[in-house]
Amino acid sequence: MASPETTMELDSVGLENGLLETWSSEKLFEQSVKNRTDGEPFIFLEGPPTANGKPGIHHVVARTFKDMVCRWKTMEGYFVERKGGWDTHGLPVEIEVQKRLNLMSNPAIEEFGIEEFNKECRKSVWTYEAAWREMTERMAYWCDMDNPYVTLHDTYIESCWWALKKMFEKGLLYRGYKVLPYCPQTGTSYSSHEVALGYKEVNEASVYVKFKLEDTNASILAWTTTPWTLPGNVGLAVGPEVEYVRVRVTAEPEGWEGHGGAVVGEELILAKDLFKEVIRHHCDEIESFPGSDLIGRAYTPLFPGAVDRADSTTAWTVIGADWVTTTDGTGVVHTAVMYGEDDYNLGMEVGLPAQHTVDMQGAFLAGTHPQLDGKYVKDCDQTVIELLDTQGLLYREKMYSHDYPHCWRTGHPLLYYAMDSWFVRMTAVKEMLLEFNSQVEWAPDWVGEGRFGEWLRNVKDWAISRERYWGTPLPVWICNSCDHQHCIGSRAEMKEMAKEGSPVSDDPHRPYVDETILVCPKCDDDMIREPFVMDCWFDSGCASFAQWHHPFGEEGKFENNFPIDYICEGVDQTRGWFYTLLAVSTTVFESICYKRCLSLGLILDAEGKKMSKSKGNIVDPWDHFNREGADATRWYMVTAGAPWNPMKFDPNGVRETYGKMFLTLWNVHRFHADYAALDGFDPETSEKGVNTPLDNWVLARLNQVIAETHQQFEEWDFHKACRGIENFVVNDVSNWYVRRSRRRLWDEADSADKLACQHTLHTVLVTVSRLMAPVAPFMSDKIHRNLEGFSVHLADWPVAKEFDKDIIQTMELVRELAETGRKIRVDNDRRQRLPCGEGWIVAGPEISDFHEILASELNVETISLESDLNRFQVEVVHPNRRTLGAKCRQNLPAVLEGFANGDSESMLAAIDAGNLVIAGFDITKDDIEVRREERPGFAAQTIQTANGDSVSLVLDMTDTPELLSKGLARDITRRIQAARKNLDLPIEENIDLEVWMIDAPELFESDIKWIIGETRALNAEFIKGQGEGESFEVDGATIWYTLSASN
RNA sequence: GCGCGGGUAGCUUAGUCGGCUGGAGCACCCGGCUGAUAACCGGGAGGUCGCAGGUUCGAGUCCUGCCUCGCGCACCA
Helix, strand or coil: CCCCCCCCCCCHHHHHHHHHHHHHHHCHHHHHHHCCCCCCECCECCCCCCCCCCCCHHHHHHHHHHHHHHHHHHHCCCECCCEEEECCCCHHHHHHHHHHHCCCCHHHHHHHCHHHHHHHHHHHCCCCHHHHHHHHHHCCCCCEEEEEEECCCHHHHHHHHHHHHHHHHCCCEEEEEEEEEEECCCCEECCHHHHHHCEEEEEEEEEEEEEEECCCCCEEEEEECCHHHHHHCCEEEECCCCEEEEEEEEECCCCCCCCCCCCCCCEEEEEHHHHHHHCCCEEEEEEEEEHHHCCCCEECCCCCCCCCCCCCCCCCEEEECCCCCCCCCCCEEEECHHHCHHHHHHHHHHCCCCCCCECCCCEECCCCCCCCCCCEHHHCHHHHHHHHHHCCCEEEEEEEEEEEEECCCCCCECEEEEEEEEEECHHHHHHHHHHHHHHCEEECHHHHHHHHHHHHHCCCCEECEECCCCCCECCEEEECCCCCEEECCCHHHHHHHECCCCCCCCCCCCCHHHHCCEECCCCCCEEEECCCEECHHHHHHCHHHHCCCCCCCCCCCCHHHCCEEEEEEEHHHCCCHHHHHHHHHHHHHCCCCEEEEEEECCEECCCCCECCCCCCCCCCHHHHHCCCCHHHHHHHHHHCCCCCCCEECCHHHHHHHHHHHHHHHHHHHHHHHHHHHHHCCCCCCCCCCCCCHHHHHHHHHHHHHHHHHHHHHHCCCHHHHHHHHHHHHHHHHHHHHHHHHHHHHHCCCCCHHHHHHHHHHHHHHHHHHHHHCCCCHHHHHHHHHHHHCCCHHHCCCCCCCCCCHHHHHHHHHHHHHHHHHHHHHHHCCCCCCCCEEEEEEECCCCCHHHHHHHHHHHCEEEEEEECCHHHCEEEEEEECHHHHHHHHHHHHHHHHHHHHHCCHHHHHHHHHHCCCEECCEECCHHHEEEEEEECCCCCEEEEECCCCCEEEEEECCCCCHHHHHHHHHHHHHHHHHHHHHHCCCCCCCCEEEEEEEECCCCCCHHHHHHHHHHHCEEEEEEEECCCCCEEEEECCEEEEEEEEECC
């Protein structure tokens, strides 16, 4: 170990870029990992980003929190591997390509060719890979980007297949329908994200329809905004608890317009609450009853023959559903199984026939009705209304305005349409999911209990198939003759089962996999693959094992890396990756997937608005990387607030962090390193010196900070930990320790005091570097290398030693007293440079260790303890509201008044005698606080210490010739030093000095010598009378001075 | 509509078990200090602690309702 090197002014961008090169040539990341191979593994899993979008500041946030924890754990001695990952499949990729090639629909893609299309997708996936790598490297996110897992790799896909087969074997995979927003023009169903792009307000006809009950002469009224779904009606849903009425029409209404109507004597049934709103005729109420009375009643189909009853016993009957409300409509919900999500779920539950009346082009199927067959459904709304009207089945028509989703590409209204889909039966493992979730340590805990728990309690079967092209193909084949289903679990299995002569491609993607025909194990006929790809969330949900190509890859790799210790992503992943990881591990392994999950808040702009491309309020991380540097950016993001709270990203804040934290720290380091280099200080071989109380104090504080930082890291309070470090660096180390130690290092001889200071600074800087290394990996490393000769990232996490809490408290008091002294001077109009003869600390604890510091801070000649309290101050009794409140309750005001009117001296005497009674209550010592306040006329202030004691500071304001001389000397020195600095004179440069004075107090010989020493004046003259050069006035005196470098 | 999380000085925020005059930082003004860096120190100004009730001797803190912002879920039959 040698002496540190002298340093330069801070250039953070240069510093960081320089270190990046050093790290890369040293392969420091690899080293830091390998260094800990003997340690217990800490398992981290990278949530794979998609590289077909540009990385933004929110990615920097997530990566900072990932990196920070991994670096911290590494320093603690854990073995922390970090494999990178890329999410490469899915709709966003396809949409990008579709836009570029103007392929608006599935038929258009197929015409273009799936093979070509997927080639384009494969290319598009990597559009921003370089940008991602650059960002990742520049921000110092340590992660193995050279051997990442990639969801489009054959091996990765094979693991996904394996997982799906596990589910299949457990009976958790099944085929069914899912109602999705579907655009018949493009032949595509849309995810909720895309649907959100296309909401438009529409004003269209809604209808009230009469459903004639079979066993009685009455009709149930139901309401719908989509008349085209009426031919598909197979049921009516009512709320079992909802109150319904049966009414008889007694007279025609006044001013009826539009289609529909009812005849006198006709009977109608609807929710009681909605009667007034819906019914236009004059009616008599016949009876009222709960919805449960209606359940099971059969009614006549509106379009007989449009749907086959098949073996359904519930078709065209009234069904109970507790989600039915009376907020609009009639309190009766028309149910068309294939054209509404609730309708479909209800239909499945009670066994309604699931049969389409509309084809994939959006046209009515043949056999629905002669006037409708083959026509586009949205064009038929009026026809349906007229058909019902002519049969007397229409009660009313009403224009209704609402938001309705439209195709973001073509602008056509989307149809909710039941699509063929494959599902994972998550509902079957709900209890297990909840149990596993309760084992996860969530930060913050309310995301786990609340948002995520809520989601799990309402878990639905997972629709994992997509009618798309670019994705992991669904490995399920169905037999042409016997409908046998087979799920492939590996590439080998596919080869084995392939029909002779059928192509088996090495690339598992479409369209190649579509061409592979399997032989049915049941009947030897051909099996054809289901034409779906999988939800890309399934891909990333498999990451915990597919990254290792489990179970085909390296043996033991997966087992040793599961379950995961730590994952961290934005809160938007709650229903995304956080869920799919758990969903897959639960169904495949019957295990938890991760033990700890940090869910990060959204990132907002400085105004609190969500960052989005369209608003143009995106912050480019490079703006900060290139200005304040990655350290300041990372530190800012960690200290700005709790990680799970939404973060308002304020570019100004980054600048502040840079100026405050990093510039300060750098200058402390520079101060130490420059002197250490000059003196040839070596932390290992140089004498230890003799610690002053100041050294002992800062070392105690250091250990306190170590302890607090560690504790707060453990509790996920990274923001508090880092604010604590920052406070220590800025306030304690720089603004107090270094400020008070400056003169110690000016000593040119190797004094014991200087050595102690240098050892102390060394320890403090090295330890602080280690504490902040996980968050600010650059400057911490620069400092650590300079002082310790090796990288901070190979160092160990600091462990706190026992520390002296008393000295910390004492110093707190000393600093408060120093501030108090300045306040006294301001109040008494006495300038800081004019010394006071004496200062007294009244009734303070023993702090003589710090009298010297205090005297210097206060600029007093001597400090002494004064025990005679009465000399300067009186004791004042204050009530202790906390104890008195408990004792006196509602009588407290009276007691407080008693205190206010009482005389402190006599109250104290009474308490000592044990007989103070106020408003009927015995007052004891515990009920009061005694504070001392200075008597009027003294230059004094009283402060309260942390444990409630009063301490006062009194300054003697008397002037003497000696004091005036000293004060003048300091003023002169200060001016000359400023002039030296303006002239850019080196610190060791000597000067020639002339000083003239008018009306000045006498300058004592000793003070003249002091000026000469302080200013390094080789030749100096002090003259009474008017002079030349710069001048200033102090206390009525005028001073002129000239100086020049002495040669 | 339901759930979760916010709302404290112009801005960013701390505020523990309900208890002394609601603290900091940035910015602003005045003063001081400085061979101390984009520094430091003192003082000033700046507060309806989102609003309204309630509990309590006492509420930023607990309860109820409301307003508002963000996120999520549901609904839009």
